[in-house]
Amino acid sequence: MWDRKDSRDTKETKDTKYPYQTITEPSMENKPLSPSPDGFVNIGPSVVFKGDIQGSEDLVIEGEIEGKINLKDNSLHLGPKSRVRAEIYAKSVTIEGEVQGDVYAVERLVIKKSGRLHGNIVAPRLVLEDGARFKGTIDMEKRVEAPAISGRESGPKGAVPGNENKDKSLNLELS
Amino acid sequence: METNPSGLKGFFKKGEASEVSPAKEDPHLHRTLGLKEFMSRLAGREKPNLLDLGPARERNILYLAGRGCKVYVQDFFFELQGARRQAPPDQEFSFQGFLNDSFPYPNEIFDGVLAWDLFNYLSPKDATMLAKKLFAQMKVGGVLLAFFSSAKMIPSEPVVYRIADSHNLHYENDHDSEVKAPNFTNNEIVKMMDRFAVVNFYFLRNGVREALLAKK
Secondary structure (H helix, E strand, C coil), X not given: CCCCCECCECCCCCCXXXXXXXXXXXXXXXXXXXXXXXXXXXXCCCCEEEEEEEECCEEEECCEEEEEEXXXXXXXXXXXXXXXXXXXXXXXEEECCEEXXXXXXXXXXXXXXXXXXXXXXXXXXXXXXXXXXEEEEEEXXXXXXXXXXXXXXXXXXXXXXXXXXXXXXXXXXXX | CECXXXXXXXXXXXXXXXXXXXXXXXXXXXXXXXXXXXXXXXXXXXXXXXXXXXXXXXXXXXXXXXXXXXXXXXXXXXXXXXXXXXXXCCCCCCHHHHHHHHCCCCCCCEEEEEEECHHHHCCHHHHHHXXXXXXXXXXXEEEEEEEXXXXXXEECCCCEEEEEECCEEEEEECXXXXXXXXXXXXXXXXXXXXXXXXXXXXXXXXXXXXXXXXXX
C-alpha cells in the first residue's frame, strides 16, 4: 500500500511518510484507530467494510464501505476509487468516488467532477463541479440533525439485504 | 463548444443582435422569456418541489434552492441512454418500462418541472408518455417549462442550460454532431401535452420556442 500513487500527491514515493493511517485489515474492525499526526485516518483502497463508522477524526475513504458513516464534527473525503453505500453524516463531505445514499453535511458538500452521488443531500453549502453526476434531491434550508448511529433500523438506500456484518462498527478515536 | 442551441449555425444574420445585450459579450448566453414567468408561478408556494430534468449544475441548483425550492435532479436523457444501452438487443426497448423503473416519484409532488429541451430528443409517442407521467406527478397549478427547436437540425444530445439570471441562460453543447430536429408544431406540442393548459409560448430569435404549461 505504501508505494501506491495518491491523487493528492503525485510525488509520493516509498520513502515518503504517508500522512494517513491506513486500514487494510478487516480484523481491525471494532477497534479504535489512531489518526495520523495530521489528524486524518485513511481507509485504504483494498478495504471492503460493511457496518457503521463513527468517530471524531477527519476520515479519508478510498475503499468500499456499506453502512452508515457518522463524523459529526469532522470532515469526510471519499477518494476517486471509493465506492460507498451509506447514509453519511459529517461536518463537511467531499466526494470524488461513487456514493449511493443520503448525505447530510453540517457545513458543506463538495462533489468533484469524478464524483457520483445517487441520494439526497441536506447541506447549507454545495459545490458541484461540472462533470459530476448527481441524482436525488437537494435541500439547502433544512437543518442537519445528527442521526442515531446505533441500530440498523434505517439502513442506507440500496443497502444489500441480509447483510451478515450488520453488527460491526468502526470507531475512530484518539489514542 | 456549440453556442446555437437550435443547431442553426449561422441562424443570426450578420449584424442581427440577440434580444439581450449580454449575449453580445458572451456568445453562449441567450435570452429566456419563460424562466421568469416559471419562477414567478412558484414564488407563492411554500417550499416548492422542483424537478430539473437536465444534468446537475451547481449554478442551477443554487439559483433554485436560493429561491426556496427543494430541488430534485434527474438527468433524464443520460439515464435513458444508459437504459437503452443496457437493454437486451433481442428485445424492444420499453420507454414505459423505463419510466416506471427510473421515474418513481409519487403523484402530485412537483410544483415545477424544468424539462429544458428534452422533448426534442423523444419520439412523439415517448414524449406523450413522459408528459402524461409528469402531469400525474405535478401538483395542481404546477408549471412545466420546455424548449422546442424550430431548426432543421439540433445538437445530437440535449443542450445543458445554466441559469445566468431570470432573463438569461448559458448554453453548453459539447457535441459537434447534429441530428434532425422533430420540429414539433404548436398544435403537436399542445396535443402531446393535452392535459396541460398552455400558459404561453415564447418565440426566441435563436429559433427556440419556450413552452410554459400548467396543470389545471
